[in-house]
Amino acid sequence: MRSKLQNITSRFLAILMVVGLCVTNSSCTDPETTDSTKFALFYAGITDIGPSMSFNLDAPTYIGGAPSDFAITRVTLNGETYDTNSFAIDTNTGSISLSNTSELPVGLYTLSVSCYSNGNYYEFKDIVTINMMKPVPDSISVEPNKISAEFADIISTESTVELPTAQVTTEGDHISIQKYIIANVRKDGVLVEENDFFTISSTGEISIVKGESKIQPGKYVLDLKLTTAIVDEAAEEGIFENAIEIDITSKPLTLTYTPNTVKVEENAQNISAVPTLVGSSEGLTYAIKSVSPTSSSVTIDPVTGVITLAANNQMEIGTTCEVSVTVTNQYGSTDFENAYTMTIVEFINPITKFEYSDTEELIQATAFEHPVKTIDGDEVSFSFVNLDSKLSDLTIDATTGTISAKKGNNIPVGQHTVTVLAKNNKSELQASFKLNIKTNPYYFTYVHWGNNLNLSPAQNYASQYRVTSNNALLSLSIPVAETDIPEGVEVEWTIDNSSSSISGGSIDENGTITFTAGWTNAKVLMILVKATTGKGTAGEITIKTPVFIHCSSAVAGVTVNYTPFVFQVNPRTGGSSVAPTITGTDLSTFIADYRRTFNYYNINGPAEHKNGQPGSGNDTFMYSLWKAYYESIGVASVNTGQKWPLSYYDNTSRLAAPLGYVDATNNCAVKINPNKWQNEYGYANGVMIGQMTFVTDGNSGGVSSGSQMFPLAIWFDTKFQ
Numbered sequence: 001m002r003s004k005l006q007n008i009t010s011r012f013l014a015i016l017m018v019v020g021l022c023v024t025n026s027s028c029t030d031p032e033t034t035d036s037t038k039f040a041l042f043y044a045g046i047t048d049i050g051p052s053m054s055f056n057l058d059a060p061t062y063i064g065g066a067p068s069d070f071a072i073t074r075v076t077l078n079g080e081t082y083d084t085n086s087f088a089i090d091t092n093t094g095s096i097s098l099s100n101t102s103e104l105p106v107g108l109y110t111l112s113v114s115c116y117s118n119g120n121y122y123e124f125k126d127i128v129t130i131n132m133m134k135p136v137p138d139s140i141s142v143e144p145n146k147i148s149a150e151f152a153d154i155i156s157t158e159s160t161v162e163l164p165t166a167q168v169t170t171e172g173d174h175i176s177i178q179k180y181i182i183a184n185v186r187k188d189g190v191l192v193e194e195n196d197f198f199t200i201s202s203t204g205e206i207s208i209v210k211g212e213s214k215i216q217p218g219k220y221v222l223d224l225k226l227t228t229a230i231v232d233e234a235a236e237e238g239i240f241e242n243a244i245e246i247d248i249t250s251k252p253l254t255l256t257y258t259p260n261t262v263k264v265e266e267n268a269q270n271i272s273a274v275p276t277l278v279g280s281s282e283g284l285t286y287a288i289k290s291v292s293p294t295s296s297s298v299t300i301d302p303v304t305g306v307i308t309l310a311a312n313n314q315m316e317i318g319t320t321c322e323v324s325v326t327v328t329n330q331y332g333s334t335d336f337e338n339a340y341t342m343t344i345v346e347f348i349n350p351i352t353k354f355e356y357s358d359t360e361e362l363i364q365a366t367a368f369e370h371p372v373k374t375i376d377g378d379e380v381s382f383s384f385v386n387l388d389s390k391l392s393d394l395t396i397d398a399t400t401g402t403i404s405a406k407k408g409n410n411i412p413v414g415q416h417t418v419t420v421l422a423k424n425n426k427s428e429l430q431a432s433f434k435l436n437i438k439t440n441p442y443y444f445t446y447v448h449w450g451n452n453l454n455l456s457p458a459q460n461y462a463s464q465y466r467v468t469s470n471n472a473l474l475s476l477s478i479p480v481a482e483t484d485i486p487e488g489v490e491v492e493w494t495i496d497n498s499s500s501s502i503s504g505g506s507i508d509e510n511g512t513i514t515f516t517a518g519w520t521n522a523k524v525l526m527i528l529v530k531a532t533t534g535k536g537t538a539g540e541i542t543i544k545t546p547v548f549i550h551c552s553s554a555v556a557g558v559t560v561n562y563t564p565f566v567f568q569v570n571p572r573t574g575g576s577s578v579a580p581t582i583t584g585t586d587l588s589t590f591i592a593d594y595r596r597t598f599n600y601y602n603i604n605g606p607a608e609h610k611n612g613q614p615g616s617g618n619d620t621f622m623y624s625l626w627k628a629y630y631e632s633i634g635v636a637s638v639n640t641g642q643k644w645p646l647s648y649y650d651n652t653s654r655l656a657a658p659l660g661y662v663d664a665t666n667n668c669a670v671k672i673n674p675n676k677w678q679n680e681y682g683y684a685n686g687v688m689i690g691q692m693t694f695v696t697d698g699n700s701g702g703v704s705s706g707s708q709m710f711p712l713a714i715w716f717d718t719k720f721q
Helices: 002-020 151-154 472-475 619-630 699-703
Strands: 040-042 054-055 061-063 067-077 087-089 095-098 107-117 120-132 141-144 147-148 165-169 174-188 198-200 205-208 218-230 235-250 255-256 261-265 276-278 285-290 298-300 307-309 320-329 331-347 353-355 369-371 374-376 381-384 403-405 414-423 428-438 463-467 491-497 505-507 512-516 524-532 543-550 560-561 567-568 581-584 590-602 660-663 669-672 686-695 708-710 713-718
Touching: 002 660, 040 120, 040 567, 061 619, 067 087, 067 120, 087 107, 087 669, 120 255, 141 218, 151 235, 165 174, 198 218, 205 235, 205 512, 255 581, 285 298, 298 320, 307 320, 353 428, 403 619, 463 708, 491 505, 590 660, 590 699, 686 699
Parallel strands: 147 235, 261 331, 463 543, 567 713
Antiparallel strands: 040 061, 054 095, 067 107, 087 095, 107 120, 141 165, 165 205, 174 218, 198 205, 218 235, 255 276, 285 320, 298 307, 320 331, 353 374, 369 403, 381 414, 414 428, 491 524, 505 512, 524 543, 560 581, 590 686, 660 669, 686 708, 686 713
């Protein structure tokens, strides 16, 4: 399934892997409850903040019945109970706000939260963690602290214009900065959660990502989290608020009126909606370019862009009036032809009747449509009224009023009230109905096969087993360790061989995995298991889960073991794996680098992310990454047989350019650079297993022809923390 179910699956797997992961990567405790009903509450981690900042934490997600009556039961500071009114919770939604923080001491705050679900009381201790940081030393600055770039130069990969950068600097040499992180990004004062269009290097250079099509014109302000060390003092983290302003400038790009075509009763007034503009707001003005047929009764507000047709306009019935608009800002003007159209009719019926039926019981996570039962009125537009955030997967057709949701939606089980506004130029009415969602008897969110590496809690890690011989591999029998598949539900277990790197794996009717072949010296292998419940029914659910095997053995007398040997990483943010344990050689002369056979296996990514190596075809995901790398370093041709895009030693002067590398400065941990594992179809959601080569004589010039191994699998998912 490539529906939103996969996104839900990824999210719940990520949630379950971190067990309610908070900003400090600590696990939330089990809830205290008055019964044994399965219920869990999860808050997303929030960013580090400074003492003068305010913040809002979105409503939590949950497993089980819809929660209500939220309350904060305890606040601690560095483990001790702390009395403060700076934290408030919305009793209906569970969203948490932080305000009046200027007097709060620096330190680690935890919040315990209670709620009710299905009539039962739950309390989650220390479920939210907030790192209130002190400001960085005054002698740190960003030079320059304001930069600007033209939108067209950013989104075009063909543009030769060099984008501006800024550098974090210190006055004098008594302070050193050891680590740089972008903590928050705000656009025009609003927090931007997906902010992958800005990066900061390991040396403190702030840059704009070339070719980032998701960025929009506007003013962005960045907060930085820095790890600093003052001479003779220990290193510590601090927050650098409002470190830099980045202005993405553009002439007006698009202008959208919703609706942009309306019918107007003869000699009646009509006022358009406020249009949506993409472009810089500095010096923004709207003007009528033309009206056809010409009429002085059509005007536009130069500030808001609202178009008005005056009453008693004398336009004849049947006239189609087309309005073209010119929008001007500080960076240019753009004409938008026929941006708004009005057709004159004899009569517009006011809305006198509007009604939806309550829905029948709809199965959780299945697709549905719910049309309007009764509507009496002309030229009606429909919109939700105060739609609950838990129902955000609902969509409404603004023209017909039909409400729908896609298969795999995340609408909670229970009865929900949905209210819709029907409106035309003469009147408006609201109608409410009951949306009834019943439990999908086949619904589940995860399967896990554990590990034999003593990694705990196991659900935080990929299912992974290390074996040291072929006999050990053939003796493996790996049962399901954990799952939330409902008891008694029949499961179809299959292995997706097209996305597996081993052909000798099999799975029985209970989900137990065994192997008949597959051993490869010093190589990580992967099988992709598909678990399907409710096969052939409306409630059918399929979850894909990778299971990994490491054939650990010495190569040229050297054994390299990463533990875990599956590196789970968010392709948006990147990160570093653990460093391996290396035996059989002098570590001071051990050198490794990625070399060849870079295989990518798509799990839940876009269908266009085709499996294979860079040289398997121009339509593979890996080829698109190779192409992007060569473009970024100014090389026209793509050498799919070259290791450069994943090499350390071929990029020592440009370590921000490659997709990732074996980090010679960090004991051979693998570093993944942010925002590299993506193309025009989206971010990676899959696994890459590539060959490394190594030498033991300290000569990096010979590493490309060194001994060969595949010691690490890199699993990408934007839900990983």
